Amino acid sequence: MTTNTEEQGNSLDMVKWGVVILLLAAAVIGNQYYSEASVLVRALAVVAAFAAAGVIALQTAKGKMALAFARESQIEVRKVIWPTRQEALNTTFIVLAATGVLALILWGLDAVLLRIVNFITGV
Structure with a gap:
């Protein structure tokens, strides 16, 4: 019974990804096909299509995992101890000097080496 549910979820995810690909393709092709239309209208249509594709993609298992990863990354970034301005400047000067x-x-x-090669080749 579990495998049946997994297969159903997997096939539904495949359908969702197919819709995402179709939306993105429609946005690109539509933008090219309606090139005589206003740039503002085309840009809004492309942004709307990309947003709809993103919302649908986030409803899949991989999309939910990516969203969870992004949230966890944001939490980890808050834990980082950033250097002070003086520490950053000191490190920058050390790197510049070493370079x-x-x-x-x-x-x-x-x-x-150029002089050695010139000596050997007689140039």
Whole structure:
């Protein structure tokens, strides 16, 4: 009995995903087909079609999982301890300094290797 319910839910999800794909395709094709219509009207129609597709997609099992993931992610972001402005500036300056030093080292190494290659090839 459980497998029958799962199969029913799975086939209903497939129908919902089919409707989502049809809505998105209709939005894209309709936007192209009615190119002589007002840009505002076409934009509103595309936004409405995308919103309807999103609402339908959120009604599927995968959509519900994605929505739950987004909510849990939002909760986790609230738990993050963000650096102060001074800490962010210090870290930025350290990264810039390290990048500059590495760039100078690579420039010097490139110059040395270029001279070696020129010496070997006789150019």
